[in-house]
Amino acid sequence: MTDSEPRKTASRGGKRERLASAAAEVFHQQGVERTTLNDIAQAADVPLGNVYYYFKTKDQLIEAALGAHRGRLADLTAQLDQLPDPAARLKALIAGWVEQREVAARYGCPFGTLAAELDKREDGLDQTAAGVLRALIDWAEEQFVQLGRADAHDLAVELVAAYQGMSMLANALRDPEVMATQGRRLAGWIDTLA
Structure with a gap:
């Protein structure tokens, strides 16, 4: 959810x-x-021919892209889990979102835009995409549980919804400062909950 910087992928x-x-x-x-x-x-x-060797259809490539997003999210949350407390982990997540503000202003959220596009389809890929968002919500919920919050699920949904909203606004307005301003607001919000 924060790893979207355009780059050459040949070395990985x-x-x-x-x-x-x-x-x-x-x-x-x-x-x-x-x-x-x-x-x-x-x-x-x-080479283009290799694409067909690994993926027979574009939908299979979409599924693979969703898997790449799941993998990036798992890597990110594993890194965040190394931080000492749940408030620090949540604030580091937000900081990562803000670091990607230029990309968000240009293209939107790397995953939210894909999920929104797939939602218009009725082939099951929309539900696969929803699973990635659920994984982020579940991770955030666990952080709020560790903060002792009885409303942990609602807070996790609120956090992810705020991120999707600020990404969409930054993109629509082509204004990366939306991400910076809202990121500071969210970090302050986490402080009030800890």
């Missing part, structure tokens, strides 16, 4: 992993409908 992992990671990035930048398999092959620095 095997071809399948590079293609999945490139798909996540290109879908974020261009949207699913505007993205071709060739766009993804170029971003992954893989």
Whole structure:
């Protein structure tokens, strides 16, 4: 949810992993409908024929991109879990969102935009996307539980909703400072709950 900086993906992992990671990035930048398999092959620095070897359909690439998002979220939350207390973990999550404010202003949330686009489909990929958002909510809920909050689930939903809202506004207004301002507000909110 914070790892969306456009970059060359050729140096990471095997071809399948590079293609999945490139798909996540290109879908974020261009949207699913505007993205071709060739766009993804170029971003992954893989010949187009290899795309078909690993993924027979664009939907399989979408599923792989969702898997890449799940993996990035798992890596991120594992890093955050190394911090000493739940308030610090939540505030570090928010700081990561703010660090990505230029990307959010240009393309929106790397995952929220994909989830919104997939919601318009009725092929089950919308529910797969929802699972990634649920994982973030579940992680945030656990942090609020550790803070002793009986309303932990509601607070987790509020936090993720605030992030999606500030990302969408930053993107619509092309104003990265929306993320900075709202990030400070959210960090202050966490302080009031701890």
